[in-house]
Amino acid sequence: MKAFADLVLFVRAADAGSLSAAARALDISPAAASATLKRLEAELHAQLFVRSTRSLRLTSEGERFLQHAREALRAIDEGEQALRGDQAVLRGSLQLSMPSDLGRSLVLPWLDGFLAAHPQVQLRANLSDHFADVYRQPVDVALRYGPPPDSSLIALPLRADNRRVLCASPDYLRRHGEPADPQELAERNCLRMLIRGETQDRWRLTRGDDVRDLRVRGDRVSDDGHAVKRWALAGHGIAFKSWLDVSQEVLAGQLRVLCRDWRGEPAPLNLVCPDRRLLSPLVQRLREFLRERFEAIAPPPE
Template identity: 85%
Template sequence: MKAFADLTVFVRAADAGSLSAAARALDISPAAASATIKRLEAELHTQLFVRSTRSLRLTLEGERFLAHAREALRAIDDAEQALHGDQAQLRGQLQLSMPSDLGRSLILPWLDRFIAEHPHVQLRANLSDYFADVYRQPVDVALRYGPPPDSSLIALPLRPDNRRVLCASPQYLARHGAPEHPDRLVEHNCLRQMIRGEIHERWRLRRGEDDRTIRVQGDRVADDGHAVKQWALAGHGIAYKSWIDVSQEVLSGRLQVLCRDWRGEDAPLNLVCPDRRLLSPPVQRLREFLKQCCDELPAIPQ
């Protein structure tokens, strides 16, 4: 399938920003990769890349064609999977975006197991607390907390009952004591995070009909959730984290949940994609796998 091979070279080169890197990944020569792109441009009567001695950049036409090329490759993969049924081995590349702390704490080890079960799947992981643009960036699906900012995106639930909890290390609590009520948070050093460009410093908790929003302060702010958790583990203050992110540390005793009779903000974990047609067999199998892993996590302590 010559057209399939040409599209594969084009997509790999676009993702890597380099013809030589694409050639290495596909085990072909750089000259062959360059010839493929030139042939594809000639067939399409348009320039797909702007080339220089050090960089490779998509033209506007190349960006437009890239989305269609990805969908065509996915369609071919789906057709092959459908042809062979459940006995077919999963193949193809999975491009997954995920929050930093969630990825490092849980998802990457889970993905190691997934890849071991499906050795013909190639993984491309993007760890960032910034919401990936799944329309323009080379991402198949994204793991994100809460509803997606764009209502047109498809959100498939993985852990819908997840929520935030207040937590701190035993060392911090030994020095400063544990707040008995959310209102006492103003007396503590609170570790805050930048979320979508804004400091998340209004922490909301409720108990029955009592709904409190406390504006907290502290000497540390990070745009990375993993950094906030590391500060909490080091005893620098109180964090307001997703239960999934800190569940292992709480179970091991490295962190303690505070104000347990107060309920933190809901933070359902979803698998997000722009279109159900992009839910290829590898993506669907990954979703089932991650859902099972999330279901095995412990419940939030009461």
């Protein structure tokens, strides 16, 4: 399938930003890779890359074609797996975006086991607390908290009952005391997140019909959730984190949940993708793998 091989080379070169790197990955010579790319451009009557001696970048035509090339390769891969039946060996590449802290704390160690069980799967992990644009960025699926910002996205639940919790280290609480009421947060050093350029300085907690919408302050702000947790573990203040992010540290006694009779904001975790056609056997198996592990985590202490 010469057309298939041409598409594979094109996608590999786009991902690597290098034709020679794509050639090495596919075990072909740089000359053969260059000839393949020239043939593909001639067939499409379009220039896909701007080349120099040190770099390779997509043209606007190349960026548009890349989306279709990825979809074509996925469709071929799904067709091959369908022909082999339900017990076919999972294979193919997957680009997964996930929140920084969740990825480092839980998902990456879990994925080691998933990849060991499916050695023909290749993974590209993107750890960031910026919501990945799954339409424009080279991302197949994304793990994200809360409803997706675009209602046209497909959101598959992984842990629907997850919520945020107030937490701090035992060392911080020894030095400053444990707050008995959320209102005391106004006098504490609160470790805040920066999301989409806005500091998250309003924390909402509820107890029955009582709702506290609190404005908090502190000396530290980060756009990286893992950094916020590290500050909390080091005793620098109080964090308002997803329970999934801090469950291990709470169970280990490194962090303590505060104001337990108050409930933090809901933070349901979903696996997000732009189109149901992208729900390949690989994505569906990964979703089930992750859902089982997230649902096995005990809820926050009451």
